[in-house]
Amino acid sequence: MISGLISGNTIQGVGGAGITTQDGSATALTVADNQILDVGALPAGESRPAGIWLANGVDVAAVGNTIHGVRGSAVSGITISGCRRLRVAGNDIGDIGDLDTAESYGIVAVGGRIDILGNSVRRVSDPQGKPSLDTAWYGIFVIGEEPKEEEAVEPAAGFEAFGFRATAFPLDAKRLVVFDPARGRAVVLPRGRSSIAVEGNLVEAVGRENAVYVQTEGSCILSDNRCFLFTRSNVSVVQVRAGAAIASDNYLEGPEKHAGLDLVVAAGRPFTVSGNISSGPIVLNHTNPLPPPWDQLNVP
Numbered sequence: 583m584i585s586g587l588i589s590g591n592t593i594q595g596v597g598g599a600g601i602t603t604q605d606g607s608a609t610a611l612t613v614a615d616n617q618i619l620d621v622g623a624l625p626a627g628e629s630r631p632a633g634i635w636l637a638n639g640v641d642v643a644a645v646g647n648t649i650h651g652v653r654g655s656a657v658s659g660i661t662i663s664g665c666r667r668l669r670v671a672g673n674d675i676g677d678i679g680d681l682d683t684a685e686s687y688g689i690v691a692v693g694g695r696i697d698i699l700g701n702s703v704r705r706v707s708d709p710q711g712k713p714s715l716d717t718a719w720y721g722i723f724v725i726g727e728e729p730k731e732e733e734a735v736e737p738a739a740g741f742e743a744f745g746f747r748a749t750a751f752p753l754d755a756k757r758l759v760v761f762d763p764a765r766g767r768a769v770v771l772p773r774g775r776s777s778i779a780v781e782g783n784l785v786e787a788v789g790r791e792n793a794v795y796v797q798t799e800g801s802c803i804l805s806d807n808r809c810f811l812f813t814r815s816n817v818s819v820v821q822v823r824a825g826a827a828i829a830s831d832n833y834l835e836g837p838e839k840h841a842g843l844d845l846v847v848a849a850g851r852p853f854t855v856s857g858n859i860s861s862g863p864i865v866l867n868h869t870n871p872l873p874p875p876w877d878q879l880n881v882p
Contacts (some may be wrong), residue, residue, distance in 0.1 A: 594619040602635040610641045613753070620651040631657040633675065633790040636665070643669040650676050655683045663692040664727070669815060671699040676707040678719075685718040688785070692725045692776065698777045705788040715814050717793035726776030728797025770850045772825030775800025782806045782882035790815035793836075794822075801826040811836040819860070827853040834860040841865045855880060 586608055593600040593616065594672045613634055622631025623800035633649030634643050635658070642665040648806065659675035663670045670689055679686025688703035703721045712794055712824045713719070737784050746822050785807065787793035793811040796802050802824040809818040811830065818841035819834045834842035842860025847853050855864060855872055856879040864872055864880055871877060 584608070586612075589611045589615050592617040592619070593621065595612055595623065595819045596621050598622065598632070598639070599630070599632040599635040602632070603639070604635055604637050608639045608642065609627065611636065611639050612643045613642070613647065614645040616647045618647065618649045620653070621658055622653040630663050632659070633678075634660045634662075636668075637666040639668075641665075644672070644673060645669065646672045648674045649678075651673075652678045652686075653680060655680065656685050656722045657683070658687040658690050661687070661689070661690040665693045667695040667697070668693045669697045670701060671697065672699045675701065676704040677711075678705070679717070681711065681713045683719075687719070687723050688721045688787075689756050690720075690723045693727050693865055696724055696726070696776065698722055698724060698778075698780045698783060700782040704783045704784075704786045707784045713788045713814045715789060717789045718791050719787060720791050720793070720795055721785035721787040721809070722780060722783065722794045722796075724778055724780065724798075725797045726800050726802075727777055728775055728799050770825075770848075771852065772800045775825055776806040777801050778807075778824075779803045780807060783808075785809045788812045790817065790821065792817055792821045794820040797820070797823045799825050804832060808833045809835070810824070813837065813840070816840055818842065818865075819862070820844070824845065824853075827851075829853075829855045829858060831866060832859075834858065834862075834863055838862055844868055 583656050588601055600621045601613055611669045611798045618633045629868045631652050633652050642662055652659060657679050659678045660670055660745045668691055669821060670691060675688050678688055684758050767871055776801050778796055778798050780796060785793045785869060790813055793809045802822055804822055809819050819836040823846040827847055829845060838861055840862045843864045855876040866872055
């Protein structure tokens with residue numbers, strides 16, 4: 583399939599995935615404005631239950647879908663994997679996994695260029711529902727898919743502005759060092775890696791895992807999200823592991839003694855953290871407090 587649009591359907595009470603391309607591929611595919619209700623309740627052979635499961639594409643999007651009720655263990659509301667560019671935007675996802683299920687996900691995304699924008703993801707829709715606090719449940723789980731082949735290292739490049747000269751030296755195909763003499767520092771930028779944006783989402787998670795987990799050797803922007811985590815485990819509400827990271831204007835609520843945001847970056851890698859409100863501390867590399875000036879730009 584070169585291109586496709588799957589839109590305007592109501593799918594209810596089926597086994598496996600409501601909509602899937604696991605056995606195919608597409609250059610451009612959009613799945614939009616579908617209602618997918620109570621799937622995964624019936625036997626479906628070897629297929630893993632999911633509201634929407636898309637794979638093996640170039641430009642793939644799941645936009646504006648309503649997914650309520652995916653039953654079973656190791657299930658997901660939306661999974662998109664093996665795609666070069668993918669977008670998950672404006673979806674309403676709830677009641678994913680049984681209340682005592684072993685492992686489930688609201689949104690799973692694996693790819694090169696990833697946008698997770700404006701989704702509502704809830705462990706349960708019914709306020710009276712009592713999901714187990716001991717299950718592994720992620721609201722948003724994103725992994726950057728890095729290029730497999732090494733690229734040739736380019737010659738060093740430089741530029742000059744306002745009388746100051748900054749020079750960039752490629753260490754290898756994956757890392758670029760930028761020297762800034764005006765500030766007396768150098769930072770290591772990921773080059774040719776994946777790029778992830780998680781913006782404007784509402785996540786209400788219950789269990790022993792992060793409400794949002796992002797991992798990439800490339801860059802990540804985490805902004806304007808509202809994330810709630812009900813847990814008795816010592817986990818952060820959000821964990822981001824990235825080669826370069828921007829975390830701004832998020833509201834993060836979990837147990838007061840647990841970290842709201844755990845930002846994991848290697849020494850010398852660039853990051854900014856500002857404008858966040860968190861019920862617990864914001865930490866760097868699991869245990870370290872934020873350094874100046876970022877420690878003064880967030881609450882607490």
